[in-house]
Amino acid sequence: xxxxxxxxxIGEREKHWQDFWxxxxxxxxxEKSDKPIYSVDTPPPYVxxxxxxxxxxxxxxxxxxxxxxxxxxxxxxxxxxxxxxNGLPTERFVEKKHKVNKKTISRPDFIKLCxxxxxxxxxxxxxxxxxxxxxxxxxxxxxxINDLCQRRSQWxxxxxxxxxxxxxxxxPILWCTTCQTAIAQADLDAEERKGKIAxxxxxxxxxxxxxxxxxxxPELLPACMxxxxxxxxxxxxxxxxxxxxxPLTGQELELTADKEGVDPEFGSGVVYFCSYGGGECIxxxxxxxEAKPTHILDPGGKFNKLAGNYAGLSVGEARxxxxxxxxxxxxLVKIESLKNVTHVHERCGTDVEYIPTEQxxxxxxxxxDKLLEFGAKLNWHPADMAKKYVDWVESLxxxxxxxxxxxxxxxxPLWYCKECQEVILPEEDKLPVDxxxxxxxxxxxxxxxKEFTPELDVMDTWMTSSMTPYIIRDVAQDDRVFPNTLRPxxxxxxxxxxxxxxxKAYLHDDSIPFKDVMISGHGLDEHGRKISKSLGNYVEPSxxxxxxxxxxxxxxxxxxxxxxxxxxxxxxxxxGKKTVNKLWNATKFCLSHFEDLDLDKKVELEPADQxxxxxxxxxxxxxxxxxxxxxxxxARNNTDAFFWQTFTxxxxxxxxxxxxxxxxxxxxxxxxxxxxxxxxxxxxLKLYAPIMPFITEELYQAYFKDIDGxxxxxxxxxxxxxxxxxxxxxxxxxxxxxxxxxxxxxKYKSDQQISLGKEIDEFAVKNKDLPEKYFxxxxxxxxxxxxxx
RNA sequence: GGGCACUUGGCGCAGUUGGUAGCGCGACUGUUUUACACACAGUAGGUCGGGGGUUCGAAUCCCUCAGUGCCCACCA
Numbered sequence: 001x002x003x004x005x006x007x008x009x010i011g012e013r014e015k016h017w018q019d020f021w022x023x024x025x026x027x028x029x030x031e032k033s034d035k036p037i038y039s040v041d042t043p044p045p046y047v048x049x050x051x052x053x054x055x056x057x058x059x060x061x062x063x064x065x066x067x068x069x070x071x072x073x074x075x076x077x078x079x080x081x082x083x084x085x086n087g088l089p090t091e092r093f094v095e096k097k098h099k100v101n102k103k104t105i106s107r108p109d110f111i112k113l114c115x116x117x118x119x120x121x122x123x124x125x126x127x128x129x130x131x132x133x134x135x136x137x138x139x140x141x142x143x144x145i146n147d148l149c150q151r152r153s154q155w156x157x158x159x160x161x162x163x164x165x166x167x168x169x170x171x172p173i174l175w176c177t178t179c180q181t182a183i184a185q186a187d188l189d190a191e192e193r194k195g196k197i198a199x200x201x202x203x204x205x206x207x208x209x210x211x212x213x214x215x216x217x218p219e220l221l222p223a224c225m226x227x228x229x230x231x232x233x234x235x236x237x238x239x240x241x242x243x244x245x246x247p248l249t250g251q252e253l254e255l256t257a258d259k260e261g262v263d264p265e266f267g268s269g270v271v272y273f274c275s276y277g278g279g280e281c282i283x284x285x286x287x288x289x290e291a292k293p294t295h296i297l298d299p300g301g302k303f304n305k306l307a308g309n310y311a312g313l314s315v316g317e318a319r320x321x322x323x324x325x326x327x328x329x330x331x332l333v334k335i336e337s338l339k340n341v342t343h344v345h346e347r348c349g350t351d352v353e354y355i356p357t358e359q360x361x362x363x364x365x366x367x368x369d370k371l372l373e374f375g376a377k378l379n380w381h382p383a384d385m386a387k388k389y390v391d392w393v394e395s396l397x398x399x400x401x402x403x404x405x406x407x408x409x410x411x412x413p414l415w416y417c418k419e420c421q422e423v424i425l426p427e428e429d430k431l432p433v434d435x436x437x438x439x440x441x442x443x444x445x446x447x448x449x450k451e452f453t454p455e456l457d458v459m460d461t462w463m464t465s466s467m468t469p470y471i472i473r474d475v476a477q478d479d480r481v482f483p484n485t486l487r488p489x490x491x492x493x494x495x496x497x498x499x500x501x502x503x504k505a506y507l508h509d510d511s512i513p514f515k516d517v518m519i520s521g522h523g524l525d526e527h528g529r530k531i532s533k534s535l536g537n538y539v540e541p542s543x544x545x546x547x548x549x550x551x552x553x554x555x556x557x558x559x560x561x562x563x564x565x566x567x568x569x570x571x572x573x574x575x576g577k578k579t580v581n582k583l584w585n586a587t588k589f590c591l592s593h594f595e596d597l598d599l600d601k602k603v604e605l606e607p608a609d610q611x612x613x614x615x616x617x618x619x620x621x622x623x624x625x626x627x628x629x630x631x632x633x634x635a636r637n638n639t640d641a642f643f644w645q646t647f648t649x650x651x652x653x654x655x656x657x658x659x660x661x662x663x664x665x666x667x668x669x670x671x672x673x674x675x676x677x678x679x680x681x682x683x684x685l686k687l688y689a690p691i692m693p694f695i696t697e698e699l700y701q702a703y704f705k706d707i708d709g710x711x712x713x714x715x716x717x718x719x720x721x722x723x724x725x726x727x728x729x730x731x732x733x734x735x736x737x738x739x740x741x742x743x744x745x746x747k748y749k750s751d752q753q754i755s756l757g758k759e760i761d762e763f764a765v766k767n768k769d770l771p772e773k774y775f776x777x778x779x780x781x782x783x784x785x786x787x788x789x
Numbered sequence: 790g791g792g793c794a795c796u797u798g799g800c801g802c803a804g805u806u807g808g809u810a811g812c813g814c815g816a817c818u819g820u821u822u823u824a825c826a827c828a829c830a831g832u833a834g835g836u837c838g839g840g841g842g843u844u845c846g847a848a849u850c851c852c853u854c855a856g857u858g859c860c861c862a863c864c865a
Contacts, residue, residue, distance in 0.1 A: 004824095190862075197865080215865060263864060271865045278863055341863045387793060388860060395861055491859085528858095559801085559813095565858085567801075571814055578827045589824030637803075637812075649829075653822090660823080743830095750819065750831040757822025783822080 004588040004702060010549035014694045018130055026712045027135040029078040031478055038075035039481035040067055041468050041514055043489050044082030044144060046089050047121025052128060053531050053538035054568045055523020061557035062520050063488030064134050065632040068690035072718040078481050080140035080472050083125065085118030087461025088179060088347055091408045093117065102180065107407045114408045128541060133550045133693045135714065140475050144464045150432035152471050153464040154413035156504060158425050165363050165507050172276050173401055175355040176345040177301030181405040182359050184460060185398045186496045189346040192339065199333040200326060202227065205243040205252065212333055213270040216340060218326065219319035220274035222249055222307045225291040227272045228258035235269065247331035258284060276354035279397065297353055361399040364503060368393055374506045378517050381630040382563040385491060385519040392495040402460045409458030411435055417444035418451035466500035469513035484514035491519050491563065518630050521565040528567055539568060551692035552576035558636040558691055580695045583688065586648050587699045590681045593659045599675055603668045607735045608777065609676040610727045612651040615642060616680055617721035623687055639687045647680055657780035682708065683719035737767055738774040745782040759783045
């Protein structure tokens with residue numbers, strides 16, 4: 001006779017099942033199987049994240065619910081895990097933690113530190129995922145800096161280079177003066193600020209008239225390229241072509257016409273353009289070939305000698321000094337405050353500048369239509385997240401700058417010929433290469449020189465991340481996993497990870513990288529604020545795991561529907577723990593009545609049995625549909641309602657008299673109750689298994705495994721709804737009427753403050769249509785000696 | 790400035806084709822009934838953001854206003 005201990009020791013048993021799953025390889029991808037494949041391109045977390053919080057738990061759990069469900073539905077699940085230890089985020093983490101920067105540490109030492117830190121980070125993550133019960137196949141892992149990923153990233157570069165999709169160009173590019181590297185449009189954050197706009201006077205040389213223009217970048221006055229007005233602006237038409245003289249520098253410029261860049265309605269209708277105040281200055285320059293840019297800002301963020309008196313100053317310092325000088329010269333009309341939006345580098349918050357440098361670009365702007373088309377081919381969950389992708393593609397202004405002037409990252413696989421500057425690429429079978437230590441096999445094909453200069457820039461971290469659909473195919477060594485089935489990820493990286501992935505698969509193979517997209521929301525603190533390190537409003541996952549267990553916190557993670565932000569709630573976690581406890585106790589009760597259980601014996605079910613089975617099948621149908629639609633939240637609600645209300649509060653109470661009085665009710669009634677109980681509880685465990693893998697495994701292994709036959713509940717078959725609505729409508733209505741009497745008796749007892757367990761002598765049934773064959777059921781279920789009409 | 794979403798009992802949320810408002814938590818009143826007091830039974834609490842419209846009938850469709858959140862955009 002199966003028997004469970006009185007209490008379930010969460011900490012000890014969760015650890016036990018983690019080990020069991022690992023030992024039995026329960027989550028292994030089966031290369032030999034011909035079952036349909038379900039492959040998941042899971043976000044490789046930044047191992048440099050030094051504070052894991054409940055938001056991480058939420059998003060990874062939400063995807064994992066679906067993965068476990070799919071496994072039970074018979075899919076050959078491929079669920080690898082990567083670690084993103086590449087690129088700028090790691091460098092910044094190391095710089096902060098070890099108080100070093102590019103100047104104070106050598107490239108090899110720096111890379112060594114990065115590798116050490118990322119190794120630590122990977123261990124932290126792996127432990128958390130294991131504790132959480134994330135069912136990853138740990139034999140299938142990658143890290144974005146390892147050889148396999150470097151090879152794939154370099155292959156991507158070479159393939160696109162050969163396809164003509166990559167170009168090297170020198171032009172003003174988005175630049176971070178703190179990180180001292182070029183960055184891409186996707187690396188920008190917009191910050192709304194209260195800025196200042198200065199109104200500055202210039203003289204028209206011949207007529208001595210004053211013109212006033214306004215600018216938020218007065219410090220770039222020494223780099224002024226031109227001044228324009230709108231050609232339709234009657235106020236200034238007569239001045240077009242005249243020479244104007246700038247204050248301080250005395251620079252003489254021709255007043256030009258520019259229809260696109262100047263709105264006569266705004267400000268004074270006079271605009272000055274400098275190198276480079278912003279994107280609009282660059283656009284203006286493209287319309288004015290006569291313009292001569294003066295590059296006064298160095299990559300380190302200081303003005304150079306071309307800035308004259310302002311050389312050596314930072315942007316902020318120069319701004320102050322120039323404004324003071326303008327004021328002294330009588331050229332400063334006024335300074336107004338202005339709410340404007342400034343673009344900053346998302347990694348460090350520094351205002352971006354535009355500095356002309358030579359960089360590598362992937363051409364994307366030409367393919368906007370195709371990128372929109374391929375984005376639309378994905379199945380977006382929730383559907384409206386597709387809009388964020390469309391908005392981003394439509395707003396693209398720059399090709400993708402993929403070169404970074406940094407140390408730690410995947411090197412570009414190329415050299416330049418010292419003689420003729422020809423770009424030399426390695427053979428694909430030599431990848432990955434490090435051009436700073438490796439050399440080309442052959443002399444320059446163009447000029448025969450054997451002298452080469454390595455490209456020392458590294459690639460944008462997204463160059464690698466965008467290849468994860470390919471990388472996990474490389475890891476599996478199985479072409480069937482591409483395109484991947486599912487890409488789960490957070491909404492804020494739609495414009496980066498998702499977008500770049502789609503772009504790459506399109507450019508390389510004219511393919512989509514994955515079929516389904518599942519977008520999760522943000523984790524918020526209990527007050528609804530975004531979790532952030534500076535607010536300190538996050539809870540250590542390890543502390544919660546220890547106190548409540550993984551099942552409980554996973555239960556909380558089902559609380560928000562897909563894509564919605566979710567607050568941290570200890571109450572919800574407690575509810576999860578209660579559900580674990582309830583499952584334990586309900587199963588304990590069932591098992592204590594499973595002695596001599598004979599599932600094959602043909603018996604006639606009683607109305608209560610049919611009723612609960614109908615409810616169960618209805619629940620299964622709904623939960624299945626919900627999981628198929630990535631609506632794990634609804635699936636859990638449906639399962640909760642059946643388990644807590646229908647099954648435990650009602651059905652168990654209804655059949656206790658049959659289970660405890662086998663002699664009196666007869667063998668058939670007893671066995672019918674046993675069999676129904678078995679069907680219900682085994683299905684309940686399976687319905688909860690994707691959400692609460694530990695407790696359900698514990699209970700499955702305690703008894704059901706021997707009958708059901710699977711190694712683990714997580715590879716057992718998902719329950720089926722066999723006899724949906726087996727009860728005919730009349731009979732069903734009669735039973736509902738009987739339930740109504742039970743509810744009335746419960747209310748009566750509650751009103752009288754009588755224990756529900758106390759048997760009352762009699763109760764009058766008002767419903768004259770209720771057949772007397774239900775009387776015994778009601779009397780026993782509600783504990784009344786005699787029902788009277 | 791443009792776009793998207795949200796606004797339902799104290800709190801957090803469901804309400805898929807329009808047809809008498811639901812759930813969880815919390816509150817309150819009770820009950821230790823041989824699975825569980827991490828439980829059970831019961832009670833109270835909302836004119837579904839404001840206004841207008843379509844309809845026999847709207848939380849659900851349309852218009853408008855307001856508030857909140859997010860994405861995008863350096864109107865110099």
